[in-house]
Amino acid sequence: MLPLIGLAIGALVAVLLQPTVPQDLSRYVAMAVVAALDATLGGVRSSLERTFNDRIFVISFLSNALVAIALVWLGDQLSVDLVTAVVVVLGIRIFQNVAAIRRRLVGG
Amino acid sequence: MQRPPSLVLAGACAVLGFLLVTAASSAGDARREAQPRKTELIDLIQRRRSLVAEQDEALQLLRGEVADAQRQVARRGRLDRADADAAATLAMQAGTVAVKGKGLTVTLKDSARKPNTEEDAGAFRIHDSDLQLVVNALFAAGAEAVAVNDSRLVATTAIRAAGDTIVVNFRPLSPPYRVSAIGTDRKAFEGSQIARRFDRWTKLFGLGFSVQQRELTVPAYAGRVAITSAQPS
Numbered sequence: 001m002l003p004l005i006g007l008a009i010g011a012l013v014a015v016l017l018q019p020t021v022p023q024d025l026s027r028y029v030a031m032a033v034v035a036a037l038d039a040t041l042g043g044v045r046s047s048l049e050r051t052f053n054d055r056i057f058v059i060s061f062l063s064n065a066l067v068a069i070a071l072v073w074l075g076d077q078l079s080v081d082l083v084t085a086v087v088v089v090l091g092i093r094i095f096q097n098v099a100a101i102r103r104r105l106v107g108g
Numbered sequence: 109m110q111r112p113p114s115l116v117l118a119g120a121c122a123v124l125g126f127l128l129v130t131a132a133s134s135a136g137d138a139r140r141e142a143q144p145r146k147t148e149l150i151d152l153i154q155r156r157r158s159l160v161a162e163q164d165e166a167l168q169l170l171r172g173e174v175a176d177a178q179r180q181v182a183r184r185g186r187l188d189r190a191d192a193d194a195a196a197t198l199a200m201q202a203g204t205v206a207v208k209g210k211g212l213t214v215t216l217k218d219s220a221r222k223p224n225t226e227e228d229a230g231a232f233r234i235h236d237s238d239l240q241l242v243v244n245a246l247f248a249a250g251a252e253a254v255a256v257n258d259s260r261l262v263a264t265t266a267i268r269a270a271g272d273t274i275v276v277n278f279r280p281l282s283p284p285y286r287v288s289a290i291g292t293d294r295k296a297f298e299g300s301q302i303a304r305r306f307d308r309w310t311k312l313f314g315l316g317f318s319v320q321q322r323e324l325t326v327p328a329y330a331g332r333v334a335i336t337s338a339q340p341s
Contacts, residue, residue: 002117003120006119006120006125007121007124009125010127011126011129012125013125013126014127014129014133015129018133023134026135030131033127033131036123036127037124037128040117040121043120052117057117058120
């Protein structure tokens with residue numbers, strides 16, 4: 001329950017503050033969202049599997065986002081589309097995490 | 109040692125929610141920003157086009173006034189009359205006055221058929237080179253004054269393509285393309301290579317190609333006649 005409330009609070013804060021992101025940086029924010037989504041789902045999964053460790057979770061949450069942003073930045077510098085690489089890898093992990101959560105909750 | 113996971117997770121979820129909304133709203137901003145710029149550009153182009161059209165009209169009026177003034181001067185003396193005649197002949201040859209006479213109107217149209225493949229698409233459209241060949245054939249068949257979609261061809265005219273659009277006298281044309289030519293011999297034009305080819309392409313690809321003989325008016329050149337570098341040698 002608490003995570004859902006947290007999600008709602010975060011969204012509410014964003015709606016109230018109306019943060020503006022410069023257009024150049026909006027890709028990085030999008031990347032951070034995907035990375036954060038992956039880390040959060042990983043956290044939900046491990047807490048369901050009762051292997052949750054908050055230190056590991058926080059570190060993975062931050063490092064995921066930072067690595068993703070760094071990769072996108074590097075790709076921009078080299079004019080290589082590393083965004084695709086990050087999205088593919090994180091996308092696969094998101095699916096795996098969701099599948100694991102689903103198996104925990106409903107089985108199968 | 110282990111605290112309940114919910115609190116940390118909730119914090120992470122809060123960050124996630126914040127980022128999600130931020131990213132979504134900023135993506136929307138970017139789209140909204142791009143939209144008005146596009147319509148602004150379209151507006152700008154249309155305004156400039158109508159400005160050009162207005163000035164073309166003004167130019168035609170002024171040229172008419174110049175011709176009238178020259179005619180008035182011509183009445184005064186024989187020498188002036190010779191000058192005015194020379195000016196009138198030059199204006200006709202340069203294409204800065206509208207002329208009328210018997211001639212041909214050749215109409216070219218893109219095909220209405222759908223091409224089978226993407227590579228074939230070119231064969232179903234009228235290209236700048238087609239228009240060039242038709243104009244050349246008309247001149248070869250004796251044309252004295254030629255206009256494409258009412259844009260008079262003069263010494264500095266170029267028929268070219270800008271993307272998919274044919275541009276004559278730096279004005280984009282829209283199909284169908286009507287080439288009016290005064291003084292063309294119909295038989296000579298219909299015997300030309302390009303006319304015979306078009307007869308075949310009409311059947312093969314459905315291109316529109318028709319020739320009409322009639323009394324017609326070819327308008328004056330609307331652009332600026334500016335020959336500054338070339339000197340009589």
